Amino acid sequence: MRIVPPEPGITLYEDGFEEPDLLQRKRLGDALSELLNRIDDPLVVALDGRWGTGKTHFLKRWIGTHARRDGGDAATVVYFDAFAHDSLGDPLPALVSALEESVSRSGPDSPSPTRKEEIQAMKAAAFRFAKPLARAGLASLGGSIALSAIDELTRARNDDDANPSEGFWKAEQGRRSAMEEFRQAIESLAAPADGDAAGSTVVIVVDELDRCRPDYALEVLEVIKHFFTVPRLHFVLGVNLRALEGMVRARYGAGIDARAYLAKFIQVTLDLPDEFDDADQQKRAVLVYLDHLLGEMGIPQHVADPLREQVRIVSRANPVSLRDVETMVSSVSLASVEVLEKPMHVYLSEGEILVMVDLVVSRTVRPDLHPKFLHASVTTSELESYLGATEDVLREESGGQRNPAHDPGIAWRYHTWRYLSRNVRFKEDDPDVPEGITFQFPSFSSRPPRAPWDMPMDVHRRWLDLFSFFRAT
Secondary structure (H helix, E strand, C coil), X not given: CCCCCCCCCCCCCCCCCCCCCCCCCHHHHHHHHHHHHHCCCCXXXXXXXXXXXXXXXXXXXHHXXXXXXXXXXXXXXXEEECHXXXXXXXXXXXXXXXXXXXXXXXXXXXXXXHHHHHHHHHHHHHHCCCCHHHHHHHHCCCCCCCHHHHHHHHHHHHHHHHCHHHHHHHHHHHHHHHHHHHHHHHHHHHCCCCCCCCCXXXXXXXXXXXXXXXXXXXXXXXXXHHHCCCCCEEEEEEECHHHHHHHHHHHHCCCCCHHHHHHCCCCEEEECXXXXXXXXXXXXXXXXHHHHXXXXXXXCHHHHHHHHHHHHHHHXXXXXXXXXXXXXXXXXXXXXXXXXXXXXXCCCCHHHHHHHHHHHHHHHHCCCCHHHHHCCCCCHHHHHHHHCCCHHHHCCEECCEECCCCCHHHHHHHHHHHHHCCCCCCCCCCCCCCCCCHHHCHHHHHCCCCCHHHHHHHHHHHHHCCCCCCCCC
C-alpha cells in the first residue's frame, strides 16, 4: 500500500494525451488547438480553475500533443513556469529566454540563420528594457547578445552625467526605438514560413501565474500586453482567475473592478470540465480519479466502497478538486492497521467505517464543519448544506408513488448524523430515524456504555489520530 499517489512522469514537449487518457482531456486539448490554429489575431486564453484541479497536468500534456500536430509543423510551443521565475523580478528577460530555448529545440540545424538574427534582435531590444538586476542574466544567455546595447547604455549614462535633460530625452527616444525593434523582431519570429498560412505560429503557455507575488503576476500580464501583442502569437495562461482578481485588488485597492481590469489582458476563458462523456456514459472527473487512486494505492474494498459513496455525495454539494481526492485517499492510507487490514478476529461495524470516512472527507472538503462532525454537534441545516440533503432528495415517496429524486445514500448519512448528534440513547425510540440506523453500530454496545455523540471521537482516537498529512488550514 502507498501513502501518496504516484506522481505521473511527463516529458515536457514530448508526452501528450496518450492512453490511458483517464479524464478524457484530449478532446478539450484538440478543441484548444483548433481554436489557436485558426486565429491570426493575438489571443490570450485563460485556463481557469481552482488550485488542485489539474491545470498544470493538462497544459503539459497539451503542449506535447500540440507540438506534434501536422507532423510537427505546428506552432512553436513554449512552456513558462511563472512561479519558478518569480524571484527574478523582471518577466521580460525570462520570457525572451524561454522563447529562444524553444525555437532552438527543434534539432542540430535549428534555428536557421534567419531565426538566429530575429532572436538576437529580440534579445538586444529586450536588454534595453530589462531592469538592472535582470540585464546580467539576459546578457549571459548568448555571447553576442548585447555588446552594442551595452555600449549604447553606457553612452546614455554618460549623456545623463553631462547633460541630464538631454540624456533623459535621449533615453526616452531609445526606449521607443527599442520597443519598435522588439515588436518587429517578434512579428518576424511569429510570421509563418508560408506567407499565406493562417493561424498561430507561436504559443506561449504561462503556468502557475496565481502562485506568484501579486506585483510579478500582474507585470507578466502587462509584459504580454505591451511586448507580445503581435499577429499569430498566442498565450495560454494556467490560472485561478478568482485568485488573480484578488491580486488586482491587493495592488490597486478594493474598489477596483478586478474582472474588468483582467478583461484588458484576457480574451477567452476555458474550464476543465467536471463531467465528461465516455462510452455513452456521463462520468464525473473526481470519481473517475478516485477509482484510479483507490486501486493504485491499494485501499481495501471495505473502506474504498464507503469512501467512494461519500465523495459521490459530498462532491455534488461542495467543490472537490483532484488534489482533495488525493488528500482523502492519502489520509485513509494513514489510518490504523486495525481498520485497513481488518484482522479476522476484529469485527468492524458498517457504521464505524462510515463515521471514519465522513471524518476524513469533512476534514478535507469542509474543515469548518469537521470539528462538529468530530464532536457530533453538527446541526440539521449544516447537514442539509454539506450533503445536499434537500426535502425532495430525502423523501422516499411523492404522491403515493416512489420519488425518483430520492437518494438513499444521502438520506442514510443525513439520518445517521442526526441520530449521532442528538441527545438520545441508542435504544430509545426515535420515530424520525429510519429503522436500521441504530443497528449500524452493534460493536458500540460491547464497549463501556456511552452516548451516541461519543462515537465519532471514539473512531477518531482508535483509527485516525496518530498520523495526518500536514496541509494549510
